[in-house]
Amino acid sequence: MNKIDIRPYELQDRSFLRTLCCDVADRGGPIENFFPDREVAADLLTKYYTDYEPQSSFVAFCDGRLIGYINGCLDNRRYGLVVFWLLMPALLVKSFKRGLFFRPEIHQLLQGVLKNWRRIFIWRKKSFHSHQGHLHIGIAGDFRGQQVGQQLVKSLVAYADKLGMVELTASVHDANKAASTFFEAQGFVVRDRYPMVLIREGKEEHYHSLLYVKTISTH
Numbered sequence: 001m002n003k004i005d006i007r008p009y010e011l012q013d014r015s016f017l018r019t020l021c022c023d024v025a026d027r028g029g030p031i032e033n034f035f036p037d038r039e040v041a042a043d044l045l046t047k048y049y050t051d052y053e054p055q056s057s058f059v060a061f062c063d064g065r066l067i068g069y070i071n072g073c074l075d076n077r078r079y080g081l082v083v084f085w086l087l088m089p090a091l092l093v094k095s096f097k098r099g100l101f102f103r104p105e106i107h108q109l110l111q112g113v114l115k116n117w118r119r120i121f122i123w124r125k126k127s128f129h130s131h132q133g134h135l136h137i138g139i140a141g142d143f144r145g146q147q148v149g150q151q152l153v154k155s156l157v158a159y160a161d162k163l164g165m166v167e168l169t170a171s172v173h174d175a176n177k178a179a180s181t182f183f184e185a186q187g188f189v190v191r192d193r194y195p196m197v198l199i200r201e202g203k204e205e206h207y208h209s210l211l212y213v214k215t216i217s218t219h
Helices: 011-023 038-052 076-097 104-115 117-128 148-162 177-185
Strands: 005-008 058-062 065-073 133-139 167-173 189-200 203-215
Touching (some): 005 148, 011 038, 011 133, 058 148, 065 076, 104 117, 167 177
Parallel strands (some): 133 167
Antiparallel strands (some): 058 065, 167 203, 189 203
16 A cells, blocks of 8 residues: 555645545535535635634645545634634625526525524534534545544644644534444544435435534643
């Protein structure tokens, strides 16, 4: 197996990270499975981390190719404020200009949002009023099972521990068994679970969103 290098995220990694994120966004599959615009999706999923808190992200490379990343946030309240006041208004304008609101896939997503009010307005509000942290991780399909994710989590945990963080969280779709197995192997435990609805091709998919938590410090 070729050598895998883990290092802090750098600005030059931005486009590659955005591409990989969209390649694996749907339980390891491409974002287009449920969202039609990669540019908007990449902004929504990665822009806070790469543009507002890049120091908390790490990347994995093999033979010059970005094969994995872990985006970290060490202050959920700051994340919530930046997303609500800065990122979302710009994304709404961008989406309108790109004609996204006329796409049937978006209408289905909006229907799902209305059905998921509990998570959006209760769980997220509670989470984003804390000053603890969270993470988002993505690994290229042909490099899963090679401890890339484990190394990335260790890098972020070590960094967060030095800064006195108490815990990190990660949200997981409960149909993504591989992700649940991975986080549990890294010492994460389920703290909360909420029912979710995703509408694809006019059909409702019912599942649970799991909030995994890892205690990293007793500071």
